Amino acid sequence: MRDQEPAPMDAERRLSTREAAELLGVKPETVYAYVSRGQLSSRRVSGGRGSTFDAGEVEALARRNRRDSSGGSGPSGSGSDSSGGGHSGGELSVRTRLTLIESDRYFFRGVDAVELATRHTYEEVAEWLWTGRMLPGSTFTAPAAFVSVARRAVEALPEHAAPADLLRVATVAAATADPLRFDLSEDAVLGTARTLIPTLVAALPPRGHAHRDEGPMAHRLWTRLSMRDPDEASLRALDAALALLVDHDLAASTLAVRVAASARAHPYAAVSAGLGVIEGPLHGAASGLAHRLLQDVLEQGDAAPVIADELRAGRRVPGLGHRLYRGEDPRARALFALLERIPRAEPALLAARDIVETTARHAPLHANVDLALAVLTVSCGMPPTAGETIFAVARTAGWIAHALEEYGERPLRMRPSGLYAGPRPPQPLPE
Known part of the structure; x- marks a missing residue:
């Protein structure tokens, strides 16, 4: 409060x-x-x-x-969405009809988000967030011209470019192919949303020889993240992860999107603003840290020495705690339940449980969604950066929902006043 x-x-x-x-x-x-x-x-x-x-x-x-x-009050945590507007004692608050976080649960337009994510596809949840209507069987299609220009732009990047780099460049490239990008009417922005997300996925380099550019978004994304052939349970877990991560109130990247939309930046520019923020280790990149931690525990067979090294180095243990949840992150709980249906995920699930129990001797922190994402990415043969890619693709839908909402508000309202703390004028001119 x-x-x-x-x-x-x-x-x-x-x-x-x-x-x-x-x-x-x-x-x-x-x-x-x-x-x-x-x-x-x-x-x-x-x-x-x-x-x-x-x-x-x-x-x-x-x-x-x-x-x-007040910056250190409340439950500690370093999760992907641990920063939230209006939740940590700051002055800025933004009225929204999209997401409510309350009593260790979260809701999309008043409906339990976990139930939505476990019963509907990512595309259907995105449509619900955008329009407040459930459209069964929703699919997104990328125009060939958009995909072509986005792929060429991504292929020009160095091999070591991070997922956020690839997606940001693909977003800018897609914008150049859309002469109607400055149309901020609701129908136009929804059209952009339904073409931009599949364009971003199609622009990512495939991991194996085969890749998909049609069908459910989770199926298309899988071929960009893993060289393994997916089973139905793994695809369902990936689809649910996308749907669970669609939005999470005013996380840092979402606030950046709303600032851009307040200045009437077009949707591509607003999404690019969000992608520029998620690279930080306290936001979208947090799952990569949890992935590496989980791999270390699996290699050593025991969480204790790995956790000891983290604490000795003065680092927070990634994948644990969240400032918006006093109990377990509901997204982690839902994703763990789906991962339990995948036999090959059992070693990573046991390692994750070992991390939580070992750390509980030092601090009573629960698993957050980054640790659950790490179990998914490790057990499915995905690279450490896969969690960041999943997060960014998923959150693009939420960013556009917030941009749509902000376009309906007074322009340039996201302009807080600075509290000057420097020397009082007049000061003498410097020598």
């Missing part, structure tokens, strides 16, 4: 030193320390010995101090 903010004060009102100290929750001498550091300005009382302070300036400093001090 967010801290209660004091009511705005009259901008003309001046506070005494005692009043400023009480509002800031500090001693009077600390108020003057703020002045000496340039964080507050003061004015001498006419005919008196004390100083007065601008009420609005003091209130802004108090608000900033509360925000800074």
Whole structure:
């Protein structure tokens, strides 16, 4: 729950030193320390010995101090979506009808997201998020011209390029092939969504000789992630992972998308903004860290020495904890249940359980969706970067849903005010 903010004060009102100290929750001498550091300005009382302070300036400093001090509160975690707008004491909140996270559950347009993801395909869940209508049998088709230009752009990249690099370049290339990309009407944006996602998947280099560019999105994506022939249970797990990851409120990348959409950037540019954010190890790339951790545990046969190395190096154990869930991440729970139906996933599932139980001796953290993704990618012969690819493709649908929502709001509303903390002017010109 967010801290209660004091009511705005009259901008003309001046506070005494005692009043400023009480509002800031500090001693009077600390108020003057703020002045000496340039964080507050003061004015001498006419005919008196004390100083007065601008009420609005003091209130802004108090608000900033509360925000800074609340950064470590709540359950710890380093999951893909551990950053969320409006959930960690910040000032920015955005009204949305898309996703609600509450009581260790999450909902898409009021419907339990786990139930949607386990009963419907990724495409159907995406359509539900975009339109609020369930369209059974939904499929996405990529225009040949879009796929051609996106593939050429991706093929020009170095071999070591990361998944987010490939997808970002493919997105920009697809945009150049769409002369109607600046049409921000709902129908046009939905058309973009239904062609961009399959274009991105088709632009990814196949892992084996055979690849699919038709059928369910999970089947097409599989041939870009694994050289193995998939079984039905593995494809169902991949499809559910995509659907579970479609959206997760205002994660960092989603906020970037909404800022771009607020400036009326077209959908391709908005998606590109999201792709630029997910590369961080605290967001989309977190599953790759969990993948490598899981591989280490499988190689050593015991989680204890691997966890000890992580803690000795001062690192958080990847795949555990989430600041939005006090209990188990519901996405992880749903994906683990599907993975239990895949016989070859048993060793990775046991290793994941060993990681959770071993770490519980140090901190009571539950598995998050990154650890579940790691079990999927390790057991299906996928590279460490596969989880990031799954996350990015899945989240593209959610980003477009948020862009659609933002296009219906007042332009440029995503413009927070900076709380200046530098030296108070006027300062002398530098030498």
